[in-house]
Amino acid sequence: MTAEIVEVNSCKRDLEVELPASELDQEINGLAREYARKAKVPGFRPGKVPLSIIQQRFGKDMRQEATQNIIERSWKQAIDEHKLQPLAQPVVKDLENKPDNPLKFKLSFEVLPDLEVEDYKEVPVTQTSAEVTDEKVDQAIEGYRERQAQFIPLDEGEAVDGHILTVTVDGQFEDETEPAHQEDITLVLGHPQTHEEFTKNLLGVKSGETRNFDVEYPEEYHQKQFAGKKVHWTVLVKEIKEKQLAELNDDFAKDNGHENLETFKKKVRNDLVTEATQNAEKEAREALLKSIMERQKVDVPDCMVQDELESHVNRIATRLAMQGVDIQQASIDWKKIFDEERPRAEESVRRSIFLNAIAKQEKIEISGEEIDSELQKIAEGTNKSVAALKAQLEKEGRIEGLKQHLRENKAFDFIYRNAKINLE
DSSP, X not given: OEEEEEEOSSSEEEEEEEEXXXXXXXXXXXXXXXXXXXXXXXXXXXXXXXXXXXXXXXXXXXXXXXXXXXXXXXXXXXXXXXXXXXXSOOEEEEEEOOTTSOEEEEEEEEOOOOOOOOSOSSOEEEEOOOOXXXXXXXXXXXXXXXXXXXXXXXXXXXXXXXXXXXXXXXXXXXXXXXXXXXXXXEEETTOTTSOXXXXXXXXXXXXXXXXXXXXXXXXXXXXXXXXXOEEEEEEEEEEEEEEEOOOOSHHHHHHTTOSXXXXXXXXXXXXHHHXXXXXXXXXXXXXXXXXXXXXXXXXXXXXXXXXXXXXXXXXXXXXXXHXXXXXXXXXOOHHHHHHHHHHHHHHHHHHHHHHHHHHHHTTOOOOHHXXXXXXXXXXXXXXXXXXXXXXXXXHTXXXXXXXXXHHHHHHHHHHHHTSEEEEO
């Protein structure tokens, strides 16, 4: 038998095997003797079936089984001899298996590319300074006021922009006999999601009043059922509410857990600075890694990209299932999702390859204490103990994935700590 490893690219390999017909025949003959001991053939006692009958009745099955045995042995031998670390099981290609001819086949598989990352230390990168203006602080505090706003029923007075209306609507489409009826619809006058003409016809309305009007919707209207149609509306206004924001004073600060307005503003500013610093660092780290990766090209293993895509799709399916969507019945174009996500998946795998290569070059390892510390963080968001969570991950074979994730993060931290950071 001859076996040769052919390098297709930095991560793809082919194991090309050729076996003389005589060796395949020997394998088949060995199987024939096993078949003869076990086979039940009418007219013959067990173990007494002639080999010629065995060949006649089971020849095709034995040839397939012998071929599979040889393929598996060749694969194991290649892994042992060449110290290969394949990323997935090989794919059998170009199989030639005809009687009296040599057995030929090719096993295609992928390995991690042998990457030696260059120039990943002292890489220049620009990081924005974490400055927070008074305007941003005011905007953040206004957000607090908006989230804590009170909605007060307006028994008297007319509706204006910003008022919240609870209405019952009947919509009569020009080309339909049955009106569309909906109870207790909530809308905000003047809000972008409320059609402009709809708002105009309800300005000045009072609680308990009914109004009738027509609205013509453009062809590109976001709600398809109304797009390009004219609808006659009958709207009963059941309730009008007015949004009231709390006064910005020490009492408001105390309601939010602070001694006074000054300390509240200081805390908001500090939080914004922390957030801005984290965002600036994240952007700098991403730019840093992108710069390193752009300097060297590397082939990305298809099997790793496929795993990344399948994980993404599984997350989508799980999220939809939790929302009560029947995945089997939903008309989801999974192929389109795969195609659209492929560039992101390839980039994710490429990042992993670079970070693991840097970790290898810097001899970065993850200790058992670091794994336990990460498990402690994860366990805090669950009802499981660290021991139970660790046992589950080990059972599911996910501990190694967690270890690799931590190792990549340490490599990422390393290149950031050793970068030339220019603050602007």
